[in-house]
Structures are given as structure tokens and as C-alpha cells.
Amino acid sequence: MQDIAEQLLAWHSSGRAFAVATVVGVSGSAPRDPGAALAVDSLGEAIGSVSGGCVEGAVYSLCEEAMVSGRPVLEHFGYSDEDAFAVGLTCGGLLDVFVHPIVPGADPGLDAGITYIASGTPVALARVIDGPPGLLGATVAVTADTHHGSLSPAPSTVAALERGLVAEARAMLDAGRTGRLVLGLDGRPCDDEDQGTVTVFVESYVPAPRMIVFGAIDFAAAVVKIGKFLGYHVTVCDARPVFATARRFPEADQVVVDWPHRYLDTQLDRIDGRTVLCVLTHDAKFDIPLLERALRLPVGYVGAMGSRRTHRDREARLREVGLTDPELARLHSPIGLDLGARTPEETAVSIAAEIIASRRGGGCLPLAANDGPIHHDLDRPAEEPEAETPHAA
Known part of the structure; x- marks a missing residue:
């Protein structure tokens, strides 16, 4: 209630x-x-x-x-x-x-x-x-x-x-x-x-789950909006004060000017298994120290933006600083589902869809592609086959 x-x-x-x-x-x-x-x-x-x-x-x-x-x-x-x-x-x-x-x-x-x-x-x-x-x-x-x-x-x-x-x-x-x-x-x-x-x-x-968006870029503004729509308490963090402003992100609950990894280090007592970290900086000097920490924390989702070339370079750098295969497997990169998205708003929908699928155990396929249960939360027991349903998830 x-x-x-x-x-x-x-x-x-x-x-x-x-x-x-x-x-x-x-x-x-x-x-x-x-x-x-x-x-x-x-x-x-x-x-x-x-x-x-x-x-x-x-x-x-x-x-x-x-x-x-x-x-x-x-x-x-x-x-x-x-x-x-x-x-x-x-x-x-x-x-x-x-x-x-x-x-x-x-x-x-x-x-x-x-x-x-x-x-x-x-x-x-x-x-x-x-x-x-x-x-x-x-x-x-x-x-x-x-x-x-x-x-x-x-x-x-x-x-x-x-x-x-x-x-x-x-x-x-x-x-x-x-x-x-x-x-x-x-x-x-x-x-x-x-x-x-x-x-x-x-x-x-309990308090609303947290979404921390690292990187005050135009895509971040759209991610903030959809994060709020999904019920998250949303923070934007960027080390560049000219970009990290409340004026640019009016819907964010908090805008922080700090190096991403340093800010994350101050939040360890405020993150949990429901926390979502979206790394949109796609800049190695920000990404690597941040992801080195993030992928070792008990958070629910870590995603990082960038091209496939950026992803390969990022993964190699993370291996160099000591991350293991199981730790790297937690990284969603390139971030988001393949929806053919191009605009910041479409990209935000792609990211949100991947977050929901990760949280709820979704298969990321069209519902029409199979006849299994529509709702299949990770923490809900398997149910008997459903009767036909006229609505989508």
C-alpha cells in the first residue's frame, strides 16, 4: 500500500x-x-x-x-x-x-x-x-x-x-x-x-531502490526520466561541474560533482541488491576505476555504455587491474537491449528494458515468441500453465 x-x-x-x-x-x-x-x-x-x-x-x-x-x-x-x-x-x-x-x-x-x-x-x-x-x-x-x-x-x-x-x-x-x-x-x-x-x-x-547514473551526457537525461518513472531514487554523478548541474537534470533526486569511483566509495552503506549503476561516460579514465569497484559490490545491475570496440578495450583494461571472469560476467556492456535504438529516449528505453529483465528474469524475447508464462519473477515459484490472456506484460 x-x-x-x-x-x-x-x-x-x-x-x-x-x-x-x-x-x-x-x-x-x-x-x-x-x-x-x-x-x-x-x-x-x-x-x-x-x-x-x-x-x-x-x-x-x-x-x-x-x-x-x-x-x-x-x-x-x-x-x-x-x-x-x-x-x-x-x-x-x-x-x-x-x-x-x-x-x-x-x-x-x-x-x-x-x-x-x-x-x-x-x-x-x-x-x-x-x-x-x-x-x-x-x-x-x-x-x-x-x-x-x-x-x-x-x-x-x-x-x-x-x-x-x-x-x-x-x-x-x-x-x-x-x-x-x-x-x-x-x-x-x-x-x-x-x-x-x-x-x-x-x-x-523500504526506501526506493537507487539508480546512480555516471556521466552527465544527453543520454543521461533520458535515463534519469525513465529511472524516475520506474520508481528509482536517481542520482547523477560527473566530475565535470559544467555538465553536472541541477538545471540540466531537473528530474534527478540528486546531482553530484565528483569523480565517479570516489563518489561510489562514499555510498557503500546506501547501496544494496536493488541498486542499479549506469555508467554512461565511456571514458577510460572514469570507467576503469569505477567499474573495478562496482563489479565487486553486491548491486543488482551494472551497465556501461560504449561501442563494441570500447567494450573490448574496457574489458582488457579491467582484466589488467585484476577483475576475474565471474566479476566481468556481471557487466552489461554495451548497455541495453538490441531494440535498434538511436535517440537518447530510445536508448533509455533499451537500458530500462535490460534492467527490468535482469531484475525479473525476463528472456528478452517478444511475448508472442513462446507460450510460457508472461510473468516469471525470479523470486516467484513456477506456476501451472496459464489460461489464454488478452493483455501484454
């Missing part, structure tokens, strides 16, 4: 009751990932989306019903053979949606979680979506060093469950993961859901 957090905080601060419907399970060619949310307030205003339109009407009604009953509900939506445009997903996917009524001030865990999310503070919001009736909807907001809310007024026998939930949610927060967690009443993770387990949906809210 991070994309609607600002509006939720406004409703919450005004004391207005609302219900949040969250995607907590996905299978097949479902259009939204776990964590996507639609919210409806007591005046009937709706924000967000859980399916891109397929089941929004039905989920809206569930939110209204939940606000009246005060009870959360877990609902399953799938493909409808009789009426694909009624309550069902025409794309052939399956969605589990948890609908949670919220009254400001009534749940310390939810209250704290909404505040943390809106402020940008890293937090894992853990909600019980299946299990004993007394626990359904119980919420704990977990940060790196504390937590808010509890599983009370459930029996004291769930103390171990709560400790286990907090520990597991904190581990998921550290990894930036969102997903289901099945625990026994003793707080230990379980493989299967049954009558003796509790299913928790943990949403990790």
Missing part, C-alpha cells in the same frame, strides 16, 4: 474509517504483485488498485461490507468461465485479496504502520490473514529495533507466536521482502497451512 500511503495517512489523521484490500497471493498471469492495494473510505472514495480493473468492482463492495461488519475477510478471485468480465480475472490469473477494515486509533499496530509508511521509515507490516478467528486481522508493525501492536487480546499462549512473528518479519524487512509467512502457534515457520498454523502477510516498506 506504499503507493497510496499519503492518502491513507490523510484519512487516518482526520479520523475517517476506511478499508484496505491488499493482494496477498498471486498465481499465473495476475496483473498486480503482492502488496498492491485498493482502499475505500467511509464516504465511498476509492484509491489504488488490486487488479488493473478486472475485479475492482467486487473488491470495492467487499471493502464497503467490511466497514459495516468490522470483520476482515480473505477472498479468492480467479478466472470465470461463465462470465469473464464479471467477478474473475480475464487474464487467467488468480488473486488472494485480504480486506481489512480500519478505524483510526483502534489498532496500535496499524496506526504505527501507516505512519511509518507515509514517513518513509523502513517498516514491515505483519497482518494475520488466516488462522484462528481471534487472531484474524491482528497487526504488528516491525522496525529494525522495535515493534508496535500485538496479537492480544488473544490468549497468552500466543506469546511465542508473537515473538516468532516479530523475528521473521524483521528478517524479511532486512531483505526488503514482501510475502506470506506460515507459522505454528509456537512461532516457528511451517511448510504447510493447516488448522494448527497461522498465515501472516508481511509487507516490507
Whole structure:
């Protein structure tokens, strides 16, 4: 619900009751990932989306019903053979949606979680979506060093469950993961859901992933724009102050004048496996010391611009400074997919496409070239063959 957090905080601060419907399970060619949310307030205003339109009407009604009953509900939506445009997903996917009524001030865990999310503070919001009736909807907001809310007024026998939930949610927060967690009443993770387990949906809210664009050239401006569109916090870095200016890159979150490798050395505590490094300088005096460091860091993507001749020269120089074959294999060079791009904007699309494919496990082929799953994230288990789908990824 991070994309609607600002509006939720406004409703919450005004004391207005609302219900949040969250995607907590996905299978097949479902259009939204776990964590996507639609919210409806007591005046009937709706924000967000859980399916891109397929089941929004039905989920809206569930939110209204939940606000009246005060009870959360877990609902399953799938493909409808009789009426694909009624309550069902025409794309052939399956969605589990948890609908949670919220009254400001009534749940310390939810209250704290909404505040943390809106402020940008890293937090894992853990909600019980299946299990004993007394626990359904119980919420704990977990940060790196504390937590808010509890599983009370459930029996004291769930103390171990709560400790286990907090520990597991904190581990998921550290990894930036969102997903289901099945625990026994003793707080230990379980493989299967049954009558003796509790299913928790943990949403990790962490700062936006970083994209650092090295080289303040005209292509960089287009990459900055598409990076922002994809949700990255974008920094432009160049050692030349005449080019590295906020005026030239108004959409960048930050413009830094420094030697690329020296700036990267100052950012080691702010990069992680989601970080993207785009090296657009194609100048050896900048590239080599930068890439020598970048290819040894646990970042998600490193790409470097240049011709094939530049790439061969760059690779030889990197070998000379000691990079190994596995380290060099991490370099995407020349940067981007072969789209026939020529303009800065087309090149930025090519680069963005390669970043997405690297992150999501895409094969970089036209969807029409095979009949396999459309959505095949690296961290999502393989699904059964999909029903036919009228939409593209």
C-alpha cells in the first residue's frame, strides 16, 4: 500500500474509517504483485488498485461490507468461465485479496504502520490473514529495533507466536521482502497451512531502490526520466561541474560533482541488491576505476555504455587491474537491449528494458515468441500453465 500511503495517512489523521484490500497471493498471469492495494473510505472514495480493473468492482463492495461488519475477510478471485468480465480475472490469473477494515486509533499496530509508511521509515507490516478467528486481522508493525501492536487480546499462549512473528518479519524487512509467512502457534515457520498454523502477510516498506547514473551526457537525461518513472531514487554523478548541474537534470533526486569511483566509495552503506549503476561516460579514465569497484559490490545491475570496440578495450583494461571472469560476467556492456535504438529516449528505453529483465528474469524475447508464462519473477515459484490472456506484460 506504499503507493497510496499519503492518502491513507490523510484519512487516518482526520479520523475517517476506511478499508484496505491488499493482494496477498498471486498465481499465473495476475496483473498486480503482492502488496498492491485498493482502499475505500467511509464516504465511498476509492484509491489504488488490486487488479488493473478486472475485479475492482467486487473488491470495492467487499471493502464497503467490511466497514459495516468490522470483520476482515480473505477472498479468492480467479478466472470465470461463465462470465469473464464479471467477478474473475480475464487474464487467467488468480488473486488472494485480504480486506481489512480500519478505524483510526483502534489498532496500535496499524496506526504505527501507516505512519511509518507515509514517513518513509523502513517498516514491515505483519497482518494475520488466516488462522484462528481471534487472531484474524491482528497487526504488528516491525522496525529494525522495535515493534508496535500485538496479537492480544488473544490468549497468552500466543506469546511465542508473537515473538516468532516479530523475528521473521524483521528478517524479511532486512531483505526488503514482501510475502506470506506460515507459522505454528509456537512461532516457528511451517511448510504447510493447516488448522494448527497461522498465515501472516508481511509487507516490507523500504526506501526506493537507487539508480546512480555516471556521466552527465544527453543520454543521461533520458535515463534519469525513465529511472524516475520506474520508481528509482536517481542520482547523477560527473566530475565535470559544467555538465553536472541541477538545471540540466531537473528530474534527478540528486546531482553530484565528483569523480565517479570516489563518489561510489562514499555510498557503500546506501547501496544494496536493488541498486542499479549506469555508467554512461565511456571514458577510460572514469570507467576503469569505477567499474573495478562496482563489479565487486553486491548491486543488482551494472551497465556501461560504449561501442563494441570500447567494450573490448574496457574489458582488457579491467582484466589488467585484476577483475576475474565471474566479476566481468556481471557487466552489461554495451548497455541495453538490441531494440535498434538511436535517440537518447530510445536508448533509455533499451537500458530500462535490460534492467527490468535482469531484475525479473525476463528472456528478452517478444511475448508472442513462446507460450510460457508472461510473468516469471525470479523470486516467484513456477506456476501451472496459464489460461489464454488478452493483455501484454
